[in-house]
Amino acid sequence: MNELASVDWSRAQFALTAIYHFLFVPLTLGLSFIIAIMETIYVATNDHAWKKITQFWMGLFAINFAIGVATGLIMEFEFGTNWANYAWFVGDIFGAPLAIEGILAFFMESTFFAVMFFGWNKVGPKFHLLSTWLVAVGSNLSAFWILVANGWMQYPIGMHFNPASARNEMENFFDVVFSPVAIAKFLHTVSSGYVIGALFVIGISAWFLLKNREVLFAKRSLVVGASFGLLTSLFLTISGDESAYQVAQHQPVKLAAMEGLYKGESRAGIIAFGILNPDKRLGDDAHEFLGDIELPYMLSLLGYRNVDAFVGGLEDLVYGNAAHGLPSAQERIDSGKIALKALSDFRAAKAQNDTEAMKTHEAILQAHMKDFGYGYFEKPEQIVPPIALSFYSFHIMVSLGMWFIVLFALTLFFTLKRDVQTQKPLLYAALWSIPLGYIAAEAGWIVAEVGRQPWAIQDLMPTHMAATHLGSGNIALSFSLFALLFTALLIAEIKIMLKQIAIGPNGGH
Amino acid sequence: MRLLLWVFHFYKDGFMHLSLGKTLWKILFVKLLIMVVVFKLFFFSTTLNTRFSNDDERSDFVLENLTKEKK
Numbered sequence: 270m271n272e273l274a275s276v277d278w279s280r281a282q283f284a285l286t287a288i289y290h291f292l293f294v295p296l297t298l299g300l301s302f303i304i305a306i307m308e309t310i311y312v313a314t315n316d317h318a319w320k321k322i323t324q325f326w327m328g329l330f331a332i333n334f335a336i337g338v339a340t341g342l343i344m345e346f347e348f349g350t351n352w353a354n355y356a357w358f359v360g361d362i363f364g365a366p367l368a369i370e371g372i373l374a375f376f377m378e379s380t381f382f383a384v385m386f387f388g389w390n391k392v393g394p395k396f397h398l399l400s401t402w403l404v405a406v407g408s409n410l411s412a413f414w415i416l417v418a419n420g421w422m423q424y425p426i427g428m429h430f431n432p433a434s435a436r437n438e439m440e441n442f443f444d445v446v447f448s449p450v451a452i453a454k455f456l457h458t459v460s461s462g463y464v465i466g467a468l469f470v471i472g473i474s475a476w477f478l479l480k481n482r483e484v485l486f487a488k489r490s491l492v493v494g495a496s497f498g499l500l501t502s503l504f505l506t507i508s509g510d511e512s513a514y515q516v517a518q519h520q521p522v523k524l525a526a527m528e529g530l531y532k533g534e535s536r537a538g539i540i541a542f543g544i545l546n547p548d549k550r551l552g553d554d555a556h557e558f559l560g561d562i563e564l565p566y567m568l569s570l571l572g573y574r575n576v577d578a579f580v581g582g583l584e585d586l587v588y589g590n591a592a593h594g595l596p597s598a599q600e601r602i603d604s605g606k607i608a609l610k611a612l613s614d615f616r617a618a619k620a621q622n623d624t625e626a627m628k629t630h631e632a633i634l635q636a637h638m639k640d641f642g643y644g645y646f647e648k649p650e651q652i653v654p655p656i657a658l659s660f661y662s663f664h665i666m667v668s669l670g671m672w673f674i675v676l677f678a679l680t681l682f683f684t685l686k687r688d689v690q691t692q693k694p695l696l697y698a699a700l701w702s703i704p705l706g707y708i709a710a711e712a713g714w715i716v717a718e719v720g721r722q723p724w725a726i727q728d729l730m731p732t733h734m735a736a737t738h739l740g741s742g743n744i745a746l747s748f749s750l751f752a753l754l755f756t757a758l759l760i761a762e763i764k765i766m767l768k769q770i771a772i773g774p775n776g777g778h
Numbered sequence: 779m780r781l782l783l784w785v786f787h788f789y790k791d792g793f794m795h796l797s798l799g800k801t802l803w804k805i806l807f808v809k810l811l812i813m814v815v816v817f818k819l820f821f822f823s824t825t826l827n828t829r830f831s832n833d834d835e836r837s838d839f840v841l842e843n844l845t846k847e848k849k
Contacts, residue, residue, distance in 0.1 A: 331798075331799070331802065332802060335799075335803070335806050336802070336809075339806075339809065339810060342814075343813060343817065346817060346821075346822035347822070349822060349825035350823075350824055350825055353825060353839075356825075357826055357836060357837075358844075383789065383792065387788060388788070388792075433837070434833065435840040435841045435844060609845065612841070612845055613845040616841055616845060734843070734844065737843065739824040739829060747820075747821040750816070751817075754812055754813075758809065761805055765798070765801065765802075769798065
């Protein structure tokens, strides 16, 4: 297996693992809060119908949790074997949040998870309720630490590179934890999980109404699901706006790819709908789109909170735009090569125990460290991510997000009007929107991760330099086995869930 | 001691009265077995920690990768 193939297989394997893992995670994040709200209503009203409602959704939550738990463990294995350069280079910055996540996940979630499931007749209702809330909070706190680690990869901050150890060392824990990128990423990711949880609840409730079964259960679930969904989908829009703002500040190439923006402009519009021209290349005069509908000024507003602001296009960011203070990628490549040479020289000086030379080379390295990763590229065009995948994923995510707001608003309106059971098209739409939630969430991750290519760590480490192939096993074979295992788990989850849903809330669990 | 006994019985009774949960535990067990035994053992057994005995060697390996000239 040559080096390129090894890197590509490692990337494919990681993408597959992450995509499957994120099929299980968002439902845990969202459904846990919906269950906690339902149980709160039960404890507040002592109405046993609410207890049955809570227990039904808790059963589905358990199926998802049990099948999905530990699927993320494989990513840890992959970091160690396939991405050892990366794992070493990030040092304790990546390790600390993941360690905190592990401890929290183990102690908080698993302890209170047991009380939630085994404790209905063993502990008081208030303690049980507290446990349910703590499971929800614990799951979301776990997500927080994972997203702090991911946020750092998108916007490395709060660290210092030590050339002697080849590791980044944390200088300020709070800079890492409260990085604006990490916070925006956390809020946007968990709120997408809340929306998926709400879609799941209203979709299944709609199915019961279409079957004219468990009507009281379904309507009550719809009220909670649609209210929670409407609030969180509105919040998803706000957190998405903040995420896009952070992308504009720290990953402008990603923003340009997301919008198919080749030539930068002031008062830039956002593409509401567009078909990219597949023949368009950087620097040519072909039009970017075969057809598009643009909302004027919106991209400048989104990216810089100013309708007059200039938004750099791919050509400005690759070839530079002095008028707007944008350096060319070539300038950064040259600077990166100085940093790489300084690291090599530092290493040679260290081998000779020449401390003076080490100091000199380290000073040069640190002066050019912000461009370190660019040193691995030969052509400026190499910094451009896959444009079509970033663009379409972004627009699919945004379009579905808008649809979910409409769906939740209509569902809540007709449920409160006590007329929802007659709205058959709406009920079918709710049912068929369950998979759309997952498509939107996965599209969001594709924007985040494909859009930041070619970087594993923004500006510091390109993906191809992050990879190693330490293991003796064949990556293509392990990729196939992963695909098989995860697909089997997904089929098992869907089959068990469908069986449990068919039994309904009065069939016990 | 009483608390520990209570916790023990809490878990014991909980697991004994599982219905759907038994299927889920079986899936969980098989999944972890495949992940930890098959994947870890056959595909991901080698890491910097297992290949090298100290941090200096690990640093050297990564520095070598980061600074090697393109052929």
